[in-house]
Amino acid sequence: MKIIKVLLMSACLLAQAAIADTDVQKAQKVKQGQELAFDRKKGNCLACHYVQGGTLMGTAGPPLVAMKARFPKREVLFDQVSDARIKNNKTIMPPFGSHEILSKQEIELVVTWLYTL
């Protein structure tokens, strides 16, 4: 009986730890995504976009706000970053995925960060 209780308790603890872990992971991903977006050698998104918390921001693109409302589908937002020409073939936004400026994983991180805006 005691053993079962201990087992149950430790299972609960483990489960909790797992949940806590994903939260931490999520926060880490958001941070990594933001770093990639701000890094001049990587996304350098601030060259063109206003982003809350950014400095020295450009005005060549629209401000990045309310991403969830504007991009309910994650794939669509991924495509916008990966190759903005899909939506607008005259865009000046660099095709980050197609031109291998950012890897797939890196774009996923940027998208995760974008959804916090």
Next chain:
Amino acid sequence: MKSTLLSLSRSIKTTITLCLIVWAGPLASAEAPANKYQKTVESDIKRFSQFFYNKFSHVKPADFKDGIYAIDAAAREQWIEIEDFPPYELSIDDGKELFEAPFANGKSYADCFANGGVGIRQNYPHFDSKLNEVITLELAINRCRTNNGEKPLKYKKGPLADISAYMASTSRGEVFDVKVPNEAAYAAYMDGKKFFYSKRGQLNLACVDCHVGITGQKLRADIPGPGLGQVTGFPVYRAKWEEIGTLHRRYAGCNKNVRAKPFKAQSEVYRNLEYFQTLMSQGLAVNGPSSRK
């Protein structure tokens, strides 16, 4: 009834158009054929400059020679202060000395250029119909040297930029006067034009994207200036370079910024680009050398 009227009016339109073509044909060919290319380019120039006149309607057309400082009022004030004690002054002095020093064979630069090389910046680059290529001022300076048994100078900075600065300084206020004399010249112009409009580099940006599309907008702390009047102030002393540099050095910089491989200074590609850009700036005054951020 309506449709017959429509088709009637359409056929009238077609007839008029046909007549126009038939009439325009002999009229056009009656003119000197060399002018055909010049005319085409002139209408390009009109459209190009009109875009900037509309976009920056507060800027006096003649002021586009000042590059970014024509449109950025805050930066303009600082720039005018800097121009009071110009950082390129020394380059002009050095350039004059170099320009006047005779070659080993006793000749000098003055012997290679019209009007002894004074007040002629506005005629460069020009298309040489015998050599079938665009001759920039810097190329002409070096050809003058090699034709007189001297070694060529480096194209991006140093003594050649100084000589170019001196020659520009004797031409200030003269109005750019570059022509497109024939088909080969037009081909060079088209080559430069294509370059200006082509996406390039990992960032996939064309000159036109920044210097037409988003000119006046902020990119981080930089503002891409208007494509009109981009060449008129060269060579320039750039604070970033801490020295004077030539136009082709700047071209290489803008190519590198989009992570494209730059071309060699005075390569045919850049000379054709300079030809196109200078043609687009016809009517503006020589304003070189200049200072830039």
